[in-house]
Amino acid sequence: MITLKNVYKSFDGNEVLKDISTSFEPGKTNLIIGRSGSGKTVLLKSILGLFEVDRGEIWYNDRDFTKISEKERKFLRKEIGMVFQGGALFDSINVEGNVRFPLDMFTEMSSAEKNKRVEFCLDHVNIEKQAFKLSPSEISGGMQKRVAIARAIALNPKYLFCDEPNSGLDPETATVIDKLIQALTKEFQMTTIINTHDMNSVIEIGESVLFISKGHKEWVGTKHEILDSGNQKLDDFIFANKLYAQMKGK
């Protein structure tokens, strides 16, 4: 569980996050949605500790990230997996090398143990053995995302962060990636937070959806509640997409 209490963040007097309090539960895909510039990335980076917040608390279970020492932060970071926008694989190393990378960096595992873990992770994201030796540029965009997910779960994280995980993918492949993240979240009981613009993701895997507008928390609910939220800003955001306007009869 990750819990935020009254989080504020500003840049040069420009308040980007305003009094955000919310929680993200384990075993669930927790989505953060909002217009471009609403503060989603700043929020994600603040939770990750990549930005220091001005005020407020960020709890990872019983640890307040804003209060713990740098040593404790380093330890906590090992419990976090990250899927970056665009995948961010290392192109100079092959598929299995990308997944082995965090194991080389952060564990004392033997070579055989690492091989086993790499195979386990790639198998979990349905990457076949023939692709293990290929370089990222030799595989499709959807496969690259799956390898990025395999790398993110390599250290068996308690917390998984995904920044626009299906950007640049066709809708069908995007759904495969969304469902894969959801399945892994359940299997490993991770607290997963996903930044997305994609209403299809909301409808597919929006078990908990946080809508932010101009840095404010506007609404939290499930995909089942979102079409009838009664929140005007959320309606304006959702129904800007004609398909959802039709679903609602607008």
Ligand SMILES: Nc1ncnc2c1ncn2[C@@H]1O[C@H](COP(=O)(O)OP(=O)(O)OP(=O)(O)O)[C@@H](O)[C@H]1O
């Ligand atoms: N490092 C920074 N320095 C100054 N201002 C920043 C910084 N990062 C973000 N901002 C500002 O914070 C606001 C929110 O940006 P953010 O990137 O969080 O939006 P977003 O909701 O993620 O948008 P998008 O969906 O387009 O990625 C913007 O006004 C942006 O200019």
